[in-house]
Amino acid sequence: MGVRVEPSSKEAVAELIRDEELDTQDPLRHLMDLEDGGILKLSFSHDLAGVPRPLEITLAVDASPGCGGIAWPAGQILATYLVQRGSDCLRKKNVLELGAGTGLVGLVAGHLPESRVWITDQEPILPIMQKNVQMNRLTENVFVAKLDWCVVPAPPTFRFLDYFSGAFRRLFQYPNQDIILAADCVYFEPAFPLLVETLDELSGTSTEILFCYKKRRKADKRFFNMLKKRFRWEEVMDDPNREFYNKEAITLMRLFKR
Secondary structure (H helix, E strand, O other): OOOOHHHHHHHHHHHHHHHHHOOOOOOOOOHHHHHHOOEEEEEEEOOOOOOOEEEEEEEOOOOOOOOOHHHHHHHHHHHHHHHHHOOOOOOOOOOEEEEOOOOOOHHHHOOOOOOOOEEEOOOHHHHHHHHHHHHHOOOOOOOEEEEEOOOOOOOOOOEEEEOOOEEEEEEEOOOOOOEEEOOOOOOHHHHHHHHHHHHHHHHOOOOOOEEEEEEOOHHHHHHHHHHHOOOEEOOOOOOOOOOHOOOOEEEEEEEEEE
């Protein structure tokens, strides 16, 4: 199924990229520009059956717990790509988002038919993610979970903390997730080995990993030197927006476990 990419989608991505440049100077700037007490609204145009048109996401953003509480361009690029892939791309799939922050990518994934999504991050970010799941009415199939990178229990069962109930719940078998999503997770050099190890622990050879990355510094090369020992990758070539965001040093990749 083809998906129409509206000019407004590209304009929205461009605006977020411009915002990111200012955010590096002042991470709190977003809060001064937002209306309704730090609420951001995003809209995704599409022709998909069984998905609201347009697909509208409401996000609470808050820079106080760190940069994870802000919406970044790589997240919108990955979310837009999921919509472009069509209604069936996540059907009956277990989807895990790493470093979800506001949860934008996972919330979009949760709107696609018959998906089951876990959005994960560190403890301080969980209240923001919980609020966003509730505001978008996705509590039936999008779950908030604490996941510190590389703090992964041993096989055979992987257990998340369900933030809604406050109790441990067995959600799915370790480590074969169907799809892992990660957007803008390469930003803190001491966490590079933890991210690589976590990707390795959570994935199997059949896991699809979509990884959206913005090049910011030379040190990022160290991350990819670590990553290539466990994974190979290729750039996603079927995204009609690829040429546009590549100019802003953003790349969407698909990782394959070795």
